Amino acid sequence: MLSMLHSRLSKLRAEFGNRVNVLLGDLAYQPDTDMRFLGVVMNFNDVYHPVRRKREATHGHRTARDRVRRDERDKEREKDMGKEEAVKVERGDAKEGAKE
Numbered sequence: 001m002l003s004m005l006h007s008r009l010s011k012l013r014a015e016f017g018n019r020v021n022v023l024l025g026d027l028a029y030q031p032d033t034d035m036r037f038l039g040v041v042m043n044f045n046d047v048y049h050p051v052r053r054k055r056e057a058t059h060g061h062r063t064a065r066d067r068v069r070r071d072e073r074d075k076e077r078e079k080d081m082g083k084e085e086a087v088k089v090e091r092g093d094a095k096e097g098a099k100e
Contacts, residue, residue, distance in 0.1 A: 017048065024050035 020042075027039030028050055043050065 020048050021051045022053045024048055025052040028052075 024039045024043050027035050027042075029052065030036055030039075039050070042048075
């Protein structure tokens with residue numbers, strides 16, 4: 001029983017440390033100076049080692065911006081493909097491509 005509690009406590013300690021490291025890393029890059037100072041004060045004795053977490057698609061504005069860029073690229077591709085098809089029609093290549 002005691003060994004189970006000890007292992008559980010060790011896991012929780014590690015998870016807590018990881019979460020605090022991520023929090024301190026995020027606080028270090030905040031635009032608000034009070035938030036950055038909070039991170040410094042929370043880690044005043046350098047027990048934790050702040051980590052900057054890489055976030056993918058967690059920010060709504062990034063996701064929307066990426067979606068807009070992807071849509072613009074798709075539209076450009078469609079325009080380019082439309083131009084290619086128009087050139088093929090002018091040359092008569094489109095009928096040959098349809099037969100193949």
